Amino acid sequence: MAVTEQQQQAFIGKHLAEAQVAVELQDEDMVLNIGPQHPATHGTLRVVVKLDGERVVAADPVIGYMHRGYEKLTEYRSYPQVTTLINRIDWLSSFANEVPFIHAGEQIMGIEAPPRAVYIRTVLTELSRIATFLLFLGEMGAQVGAITPVFYGFRDREYVLNLIEAATGGRFHPNFNRIGGLKDDVPAGWIAETRRMMDKVFESCDTFENLLEGNEIFLARTKGIGIIPGDVGKGYGVSGSNLRASGVDWDLRRDAPYLAYPEVDFKVWTHPGGDSWSRYWVRLQETREAARIVVDLLDRLPSGPVMAKVPRIIKVPPGESWVRVENPLGEMGYYVVSKGATGPFRVKIRSASFSNVSILPWLLKGVYVPDLITILASLYFILGDIDR
Amino acid sequence: MGLVEQGKIPKPLTWLMNYSRKYSLWMYQWGLACCAIEMGAALASPRYDMMRLGVIPFPASPRQADLIVVSGTLTDKMAPALKRLYEQMPDPKYVISMGSCANCGGPYWDSYSVTKGVDQIIPVDVYIPGCPPRPEALLQGVVLLQERIQNEEMGPRWRGEPIIVGQPGAHDHLPETAVAVSSA
Numbered sequence: 001m002a003v004t005e006q007q008q009q010a011f012i013g014k015h016l017a018e019a020q021v022a023v024e025l026q027d028e029d030m031v032l033n034i035g036p037q038h039p040a041t042h043g044t045l046r047v048v049v050k051l052d053g054e055r056v057v058a059a060d061p062v063i064g065y066m067h068r069g070y071e072k073l074t075e076y077r078s079y080p081q082v083t084t085l086i087n088r089i090d091w092l093s094s095f096a097n098e099v100p101f102i103h104a105g106e107q108i109m110g111i112e113a114p115p116r117a118v119y120i121r122t123v124l125t126e127l128s129r130i131a132t133f134l135l136f137l138g139e140m141g142a143q144v145g146a147i148t149p150v151f152y153g154f155r156d157r158e159y160v161l162n163l164i165e166a167a168t169g170g171r172f173h174p175n176f177n178r179i180g181g182l183k184d185d186v187p188a189g190w191i192a193e194t195r196r197m198m199d200k201v202f203e204s205c206d207t208f209e210n211l212l213e214g215n216e217i218f219l220a221r222t223k224g225i226g227i228i229p230g231d232v233g234k235g236y237g238v239s240g241s242n243l244r245a246s247g248v249d250w251d252l253r254r255d256a257p258y259l260a261y262p263e264v265d266f267k268v269w270t271h272p273g274g275d276s277w278s279r280y281w282v283r284l285q286e287t288r289e290a291a292r293i294v295v296d297l298l299d300r301l302p303s304g305p306v307m308a309k310v311p312r313i314i315k316v317p318p319g320e321s322w323v324r325v326e327n328p329l330g331e332m333g334y335y336v337v338s339k340g341a342t343g344p345f346r347v348k349i350r351s352a353s354f355s356n357v358s359i360l361p362w363l364l365k366g367v368y369v370p371d372l373i374t375i376l377a378s379l380y381f382i383l384g385d386i387d388r
Numbered sequence: 389m390g391l392v393e394q395g396k397i398p399k400p401l402t403w404l405m406n407y408s409r410k411y412s413l414w415m416y417q418w419g420l421a422c423c424a425i426e427m428g429a430a431l432a433s434p435r436y437d438m439m440r441l442g443v444i445p446f447p448a449s450p451r452q453a454d455l456i457v458v459s460g461t462l463t464d465k466m467a468p469a470l471k472r473l474y475e476q477m478p479d480p481k482y483v484i485s486m487g488s489c490a491n492c493g494g495p496y497w498d499s500y501s502v503t504k505g506v507d508q509i510i511p512v513d514v515y516i517p518g519c520p521p522r523p524e525a526l527l528q529g530v531v532l533l534q535e536r537i538q539n540e541e542m543g544p545r546w547r548g549e550p551i552i553v554g555q556p557g558a559h560d561h562l563p564e565t566a567v568a569v570s571s572a
């Protein structure tokens with residue numbers, strides 16, 4: 001069919017008009033690139049936002065700047081070596097990372113760690129939770145412009161890191177778990193010292209409460225900002241304190257018990273708000289709760305060995321296992337497939353932060369740029385945990 | 389300064405300028421991974437307090453920085469950004485590589501996505517071993533760098549002669565000081 005000149009003109013005209021509209025729309029929006037090297041993104045998250053004035057029209061998180069290839073590397077390492085690696089996924093709470101992987105290995109092998117080891121594992125997991133959240137409380141203040149909490153956060157975190165270092169030998173990356181138990185027992189005097197330090201943690205929680213909760217600027221910057229409704233959060237796979245701050249009563253420590261948690265009586269804190277402030281508040285309460293759990297467990301620490309009988313060279317029989325736990329940042333899971341070698345055949349890692357930031361495009365629509373920073377801070381993700 | 393270009397600075401003046409330079413290092417924090425938290429502890433924690441060494445960690449952009457501390461794992465996706473920002477820094481500029489990852493790839497030495505050492509793309513002055521290095525080790529790294537700055541001839545660095553990575557003798561014009569911090 002021949003096209004007449006008139007039709008051609010009409011076609012061009014129509015498209016020109018559309019192009020014109022597009023150009024005019026483009027005028028209004030500005031594309032701003034935040035990161036990958038920006039202090040507010042806690043590492044190397046990159047968020048590309050489209051702005052209309054000061055308001056975010058669309059946000060797109062770009063991840064992968066910290067992708068270190070864990071899942072592939074685990075295929076080339078033996079079990080003890082994998083523990084070293086996965087320490088570094090969520091680098092703030094390394095000890096808590098080790099536990100699910102070791103559990104998966106123990107499940108396939110059919111080994112159970114002795115009760116003392118289980119208790120010490122629980123204590124150390126809670127200690128790393130405290131260390132993580134103390135840093136969060138400091139950071140949260142810093143992101144709204146209060147610098148003082150950072151210093152307190154780092155100061156009080158040192159107390160807890162000292163304890164972890166005394167027990168495991170590493171401030172950051174303990175690599176203390178073995179399949180079948182722990183490398184060592186805790187040193188003499190450690191229990192009394194931990195009790196003393198937990199008092200300091202309670203004190204420092206009070207300090208943060210006094211510093212931040214009466215602060216009008218802090219309240220104005222966080223209350224009612226970045227609201228995640230519970231069902232939306234669940235839909236995106238948000239977990240951990242972020243979900244509990246949206247009023248969803250879900251904690252794997254209670255709902256799918258592992259370690260020594262069934263034997264402790266603790267409260268799962270929730271807040272119906274769903275905004276940045278609720279996320280801050282829930283974490284503050286959980287810090288206290290963690291310190292309470294630690295004290296409670298230390299009172300009833302069973303005696304006995306910390307290592308079960310395992311062969312010198314760990315060979316895991318063929319099988320597969322899925323273990324998930326409540327990490328400080330949320331739900332973390334390992335799916336381990338073994339083919340009978342000294343190392344795993346395949347490891348799939350479900351990390352909390354990856355799902356937590358997947359809600360960003362939904363959450364950031366319509367917020368102001370300064371609020372974007374507080375929302376990022378209150379979601380609290382670790383880049384290693386996102387990209388792995 | 390014409391004298392600087394010719395490399396003819398009187399000794400006392402060199403000493404004075406190096407002395408002032410070494411205690412006013414504006415440090416650009418290139419915090420990438422776990423080590424960044426230890427760098428944060430060295431900077432913000434009252435226990436270590438790096439600012440007492442004259443290191444100021446708040447330049448708004450690399451264009452105002454003298455020193456860049458690369459702490460953590462550099463991935464191939466991130467490497468071009470590091471190179472670009474390094475090139476934006478004015479001369480004389482220094483690089484501290486903190487942690488095994490930044491030194492050589494560390495635990496990810498066989499990973500497909502990690503750059504095995506930042507010295508492949510930018511010249512490094514001080515390497516700090518450890519995974520992660522303790523904050524004290526970073527402090528000692530800074531002290532060693534200050535020692536090197538104090539003993540520096542002013543010419544080459546100030547003229548901004550390009551240091552080409554991997555070229556033999558790239559650092560030959562600098563006096564020898566110990567450049568590795570003993571592991572904590």
Ligand code: SF4
Nearest residue numbers: 422460487488489519
């Ligand atoms: S050197 Fe170790 S602690 Fe530092 S970034 Fe690499 S893995 Fe993390």
